[in-house]
Amino acid sequence: MPFGNTHNQLKMNYSAAQEYPDLSKHNNHMAKVLTEELYAQLREKATPSGFTLDDVIQTGIDNPGHPFIMTVGCVAGDEETYEVFKELLDPVIEDRHGGYKPSDKHKTDLNPDHLKGGDDLDPDYVLSSRVRTGRSIRGFCLPPHCSRGERRAVEDLAVEGLGSLDGDLKGKYYALKNMTDEEQQQLIDDHFLFDKPVSPLLLASGMARDWPDARGIWHNDNKTFLVWVNEEDHLRVISMQKGGNMKEVFNRFCTGLTKIESLFKDKGHEFMWNEHLGYVLTCPSNLGTGLRAGVHVKLPCVSKHEKFGEILKRLRLQKRGTGGVDTAAVGGVFDISNADRLGFSEVDLVQMVVDGVKLLVEMEKRLEKGQSIDDLMPAQK
Amino acid sequence: MPFGNTHNNYKLKFSAEDEYPDLSKHNNHMAKALTLDIYKKLRDKQTPSGFTLDDVIQTGVDNPGHPFIMTVGCVAGDEETYEVFKDLLDPVIQDRHGGYKPTDKHKTDLNYENLKGGDDLDPKYVLSSRVRTGRSIIGYTLPPHSSRGERRAIEKMSIEALNSLDGEFKGKYYPLKDMSDKEQQQLIDDHFLFDKPVSPLLLASGMARDWPDARGIWHNDNKTFLVWVNEEDHLRVIAMEKGGNMKEVFRRFCVGLQKIEAVFKKHNHGFMWNEHLGYVLTCPSNLGTGLRGGVHVKLPNLSKHAKFEEVLTRLRLQKRGTGGVDTAAEGGVFDISNADRLGFSEVEQVQMVVDGVKLMIEMEKKLEKGGSIDDMVPAQK
Numbered sequence: 066m067p068f069g070n071t072h073n074q075l076k077m078n079y080s081a082a083q084e085y086p087d088l089s090k091h092n093n094h095m096a097k098v099l100t101e102e103l104y105a106q107l108r109e110k111a112t113p114s115g116f117t118l119d120d121v122i123q124t125g126i127d128n129p130g131h132p133f134i135m136t137v138g139c140v141a142g143d144e145e146t147y148e149v150f151k152e153l154l155d156p157v158i159e160d161r162h163g164g165y166k167p168s169d170k171h172k173t174d175l176n177p178d179h180l181k182g183g184d185d186l187d188p189d190y191v192l193s194s195r196v197r198t199g200r201s202i203r204g205f206c207l208p209p210h211c212s213r214g215e216r217r218a219v220e221d222l223a224v225e226g227l228g229s230l231d232g233d234l235k236g237k238y239y240a241l242k243n244m245t246d247e248e249q250q251q252l253i254d255d256h257f258l259f260d261k262p263v264s265p266l267l268l269a270s271g272m273a274r275d276w277p278d279a280r281g282i283w284h285n286d287n288k289t290f291l292v293w294v295n296e297e298d299h300l301r302v303i304s305m306q307k308g309g310n311m312k313e314v315f316n317r318f319c320t321g322l323t324k325i326e327s328l329f330k331d332k333g334h335e336f337m338w339n340e341h342l343g344y345v346l347t348c349p350s351n352l353g354t355g356l357r358a359g360v361h362v363k364l365p366c367v368s369k370h371e372k373f374g375e376i377l378k379r380l381r382l383q384k385r386g387t388g389g390v391d392t393a394a395v396g397g398v399f400d401i402s403n404a405d406r407l408g409f410s411e412v413d414l415v416q417m418v419v420d421g422v423k424l425l426v427e428m429e430k431r432l433e434k435g436q437s438i439d440d441l442m443p444a445q446k
Numbered sequence: 447m448p449f450g451n452t453h454n455n456y457k458l459k460f461s462a463e464d465e466y467p468d469l470s471k472h473n474n475h476m477a478k479a480l481t482l483d484i485y486k487k488l489r490d491k492q493t494p495s496g497f498t499l500d501d502v503i504q505t506g507v508d509n510p511g512h513p514f515i516m517t518v519g520c521v522a523g524d525e526e527t528y529e530v531f532k533d534l535l536d537p538v539i540q541d542r543h544g545g546y547k548p549t550d551k552h553k554t555d556l557n558y559e560n561l562k563g564g565d566d567l568d569p570k571y572v573l574s575s576r577v578r579t580g581r582s583i584i585g586y587t588l589p590p591h592s593s594r595g596e597r598r599a600i601e602k603m604s605i606e607a608l609n610s611l612d613g614e615f616k617g618k619y620y621p622l623k624d625m626s627d628k629e630q631q632q633l634i635d636d637h638f639l640f641d642k643p644v645s646p647l648l649l650a651s652g653m654a655r656d657w658p659d660a661r662g663i664w665h666n667d668n669k670t671f672l673v674w675v676n677e678e679d680h681l682r683v684i685a686m687e688k689g690g691n692m693k694e695v696f697r698r699f700c701v702g703l704q705k706i707e708a709v710f711k712k713h714n715h716g717f718m719w720n721e722h723l724g725y726v727l728t729c730p731s732n733l734g735t736g737l738r739g740g741v742h743v744k745l746p747n748l749s750k751h752a753k754f755e756e757v758l759t760r761l762r763l764q765k766r767g768t769g770g771v772d773t774a775a776e777g778g779v780f781d782i783s784n785a786d787r788l789g790f791s792e793v794e795q796v797q798m799v800v801d802g803v804k805l806m807i808e809m810e811k812k813l814e815k816g817g818s819i820d821d822m823v824p825a826q827k
Binding site for chain 1: 453454459460461464466467468497500504587591593594595596598599650654656657
């Protein structure tokens with residue numbers, strides 16, 4: 066791999082024009098922003114840990130475009146990436162996050178009492194509820210860039226922190242590389258297991274190196290709170306349960322996350338966060354809250370309605386198949402979640418999901434009875 | 447990606463034990479050779495272009511083992527890799543190349559007139575004959591490490607050199623990224639087209655970055671001489687034709703190769719070669735001649751014989767499926783080629799194929815008639 070600053074210096078023997086990638090067939094945020102001038106300006110820079118421009122953009126060069134979704138096409142290798150390469154990343158962030166400006170401030174709100182309602186989504190329609198986010202541990206490089214030593218240190222810290230949780234959150238860690246067949250099958254049946262990524266978007270960024278070393282899954286005994294260690298981010302924190310009680314899911318999410326954060330702080334480790342970007346994560350699309358709150362909900366009628374796309378857009382929601390991103394809906398069941406990550410707080414985003422899904426279920430019931438939903442059309446949030 | 451010397455120096459904060467890969471489930475040459483002590487010794491080194499130990503071994507860390515074949519598990523990023531990391535690569539080379547010692551000298555012989563016979567392999571059995579090798583251009587880093595500027599410079603030089611060929615070698619270059627659908631289909635039909643690698647062995651080494659930029663295929667008008675540019679090596683040179691006239695294939699191979707080398711030398715860019723390792727290529731398995739001379743041959747009876755493998759081993763030959771490495775034989779047709787690369791000259795290796803295939807066809811004919819081949823089993827070459 067050619068990405069450290071020695072080879073970066075060697076590359077300076079070639080002109081910017083000679084090194085500038087061919088993005089003519091590309092359709093991702095990075096390709097929209099990275100002009101040859103910008104490439105020339107940034108190509109000799111490196112973050113303190115040695116992450117270079119080519120490191121940032123490699124995944125976007127190797128993956129010209131996605132049929133369903135406009136991909137980001139760039140990643141961060143450490144906290145400083147967002148500063149050193151701001152001339153590239155600020156416009157990418159602005160385009161991806163609905164006009165979020167370099168001077169904007171992001172609000173963090175993990176107080177679950179601020180959520181109104183959310184405990185009464187109709188379980189005949191809402192099959193399950195889930196909230197996830199990511200966290201990065203300050204002082205370590207991010208998954209595209211981290212060494213085995215760093216990754217193992219992150220795993221050690223995570224295992225230690227999670228090991229001290231108790232009550233409803235008491236649980237166990239399953240290291241990917243030591244998993245028994247029985248444990249593996251159970252985790253698959255619980256829909257908890259993550260495997261080595263196959264998406265070329267992720268592989269090209271370097272985050273799957275040394276798999277499965279220092280990767281693992283921690284979950285509580287109740288199987289409602291789950292942490293992925295060293296997948297696309299240092300930590301992915303997930304709260305989930307069957308049915309439509311999003312309020313309880315969000316409660317557990319906030320409580321667990323706050324506990325984990327204070328456990329890390331006790332050991333002298335913070336999460337990467339700043340008042341402009343909120344929580345700092347590997348992919349620019351996850352900045353801010355890093356939060357995706359969603360439900361699996363039966364919408365066979367609404368999903369066939371010609372205004373379905375428009376409704377989702379106005380509600381600031383997004384649809385995915387029940388296998389997650391890159392999958393199709395099966396049997397009229399959709400994964401509906403917040404589309405935003407940055408510029409809205411956690412409470413704001415979960416509120417949008419709760420209110421939006423409530424409305425969608427109402428619309429579904431109307432259409433079932435053959436009635437119109439025109440009067441239910443929401444305004445743009 | 448974390449492989450330049452800034453991040454390499456940063457990694458030194460972690461102990462060798464913390465950074466040393468977990469190779470407990472691995473079965474490749476790198477894993478056999480890389481002890482913790484060697485890792486310790488080599489981890490702070492890098493080549494002048496910035497290739498580090500982790501760069502060398504990443505593919506072997508990410509790919510624990512192959513079911514059919516003992517993989518190498520390490521690559522070179524430039525000519526100097528084989529010197530700077532000799533404490534790892536010498537034992538790998540020795541193990542892979544039949545005991546070849548650090549003090550051994552390799553003989554190059556591209557004088558096709560030294561080949562005896564080879565023009566009379568029975569075309570009822572031998573469907574096609576092919577000889578390939580690789581060449582690296584001095585002064586450039588190798589595919590796992592090269593930048594876009596370097597790769598494009600190699601492409602430019604290659605096109606210039608190949609376009610200067612005439613007579614039986616007159617031909618045309620088809621860059622992968624500008625290929626029309628029609629050209630692409632023709633190249634597929636001719637069995638010439640190479641595509642972006644899918645093998646995780648290759649992908650993990652970094653050689654597929656920026657695909658398909660600066661990759662292409664050149665072939666002569668007769669479609670019997672073919673050059674791949676910037677695939678696993680800077681150049682892969684291939685001579686092939688239907689039938690069993692290996693003598694003619696080898697003649698064309700040697701003549702074409704030497705013509706190409708002369709053009710590169712004129713521009714002060716010879717091929718990487720030294721008297722110990724012969725031709726220097728990306729994968730340690732291809733050092734020496736880099737030559738694989740082979741035929742597609744029908745051996746439905748012999749291949750089912752209990753002694754088939756033993757015969758191949760004694761003849762210093764290797765079998766593959768007709769799709770190349772990692773494929774299975776179809777309809778009793780096998781790809782039979784020389785097993786060796788280093789320590790034998792080009793002429794010697796092609797001689798082994800010619801003599802060995804001749805013998806195996808005789809055995810096949812005997813078995814067809816229900817006879818025994820016990821008295822035909824050769825001594826170990």
